[in-house]
Amino acid sequence: MKLANLETFVHLARLRHFGRTAKHLNTTQPAISSRLAALERTLGVQLIAREGREFHLTPAGHEALRVIEKMLGDFDDLKLGFTDPENIAVTLRIGAIDAIVQTWLPRLYDRLRQTYPGAQIEIVTDSTLNLLHHMKSGELDITFCLDPILEEGYRSFVVCSYAMSWVGSPKLVDGDHIYTVAELGAMPLITFQRGSPPYRMIAPYFQDESVLASQLSNSNSLPTMIRLAMDGFGVAAVPTIIVQKELATGDLVSAQVNKPFPPLAFIASYHPVPGSLLTERVAELARRTAAEFCADTAPGLAWVEHGSR
Template sequence: MRILDMKTFVVLARNRHFGRTAEELNTTQPAISSRLAAIEREFACRLVERGEGRFALTLDGEHVLRHFETILENIETLRGEIGEGAGHAPGPLRIGAIDSVSSTWMPLLIDSLHHTFPNLKIEMTVDGTKPLLTGMRKGDFDLVFCLHPVLDDGFRNYTACVFQMTWAGSPKLIDPDRTYSVAALADMPIISFPKDSPPYQMVAPYFHDEQVLASKLTSCNSLYAIINLLIDGFGVGAVPSVTISRELSSGLLNPIKVAKRFPPMPIIASYQASTQQDFIRRVVRRARATAEHYCAKVNPAHAWID
């Protein structure tokens, strides 16, 4: 039996969709159906129940899936062991991250990966949590760092690190000696992330819990743009402390003393668990070590490992 057929079945079981599987494997739906049929002929049993939009593995299918995953994992382990000295990597590695990660410890991770895998090609995408999760489910990424986990079958998740959020604003707006209540913040123009984003979903309850509504709220989908708007005095905002450390130390922004602390923001890593398993595990180990190293260097109140 071909490795390609086993990989096809594992990817199909994860996607539960012939079209998405064909797209991920850069082939056609008839080719996927043909590979599945070949496996079913090999074992003389039905592995998938499908029809009328329904897709489910049979009991035999679940059994075959577990064995195929083990076989593919062993193959990847063997490849890793053989290619360890030469920095073997199947590549390209497709990483997605929100901008608070890309602007902090992601460059350190990329440098570490290039040191471990000198010939590794890395495709980096910076986007919001929602499109990153969508892309992960479609097979566009091998590893993403965002604010929510991928809870579907075939994925694994862990908390990469935690970022503390800081209310900040231009010295033109902020009195550094004053402690601002939630109501006082709500009276000021507020710069926030888009309404469908996890950070915004943290901002809204911050005010609603105190029965205060922010009357002047501007949303933006770019952390860099939000920071520039804060510097220019267009409003105040809650952003990860580590992303504005230079602006705070230079006086371009002032931290706001608040009566109610803004909750910290966990960064969640999600990765595919059914393909290139040993390689992805090695990448994840590098990512864990990089995040830990970064958090050890910065203010422990601003970023930490949970």
């Protein structure tokens, strides 16, 4: 039984596409089909049922996937145990949203560089929606964003949570006034892009008081939102920890509100596929790094839920 055939089946089960699997493994679609056929002959069962261009795993395929993933995971652990960390020459592809990039991701990057100096590290900053798409298409090894991947084989956990504040220019926000939801709703609002997790929290926040924002601007960039708020174009609900400098200098003012905006939970997601030797270890290192970062911040700004993994 060839190792390449086992790895091919696991990647195919994850990506659910022969072309993407071939691209990911740097081979051809006929080679993927040939490896799958060889594995099915060896096991004596059909692993995949095709329906036109689509396919799904058979019951035998699901059982085989469970066993093969464990076999390959154990083999990866064995290889790592015999390998000097300095000689691990792999590519780590990390996806993260702005709020993570601007807080503890540099710490994680530094630790990865120190622990695995031979690894190549790629960091992609994008929206949650795009990061999850890249993850499912096999272009990323781990993501830190605002939604989990709930599909079979993926692992997700809440890595940390950040408190949120309504902030705006001192020309627009009176720091001594306590704003009602209705008063906020009457102001120009700057929010994250439509469909994003923070955007989905906006409507319920105002609908509880039967209030809708009169002016709404959207952006998929947290720095852009903060810049627009500083320039007086509206108020924005952003992670408080991100704007500590602007609040200290007076470029932004935190609006006191009688209804706090819910905190944001940030979620790590990954798929422990063969060949991604360090993904499990990166996830654990990220969990520890985020916890240490939260412990170093002022109380109430960032935290890790006990037993969140």
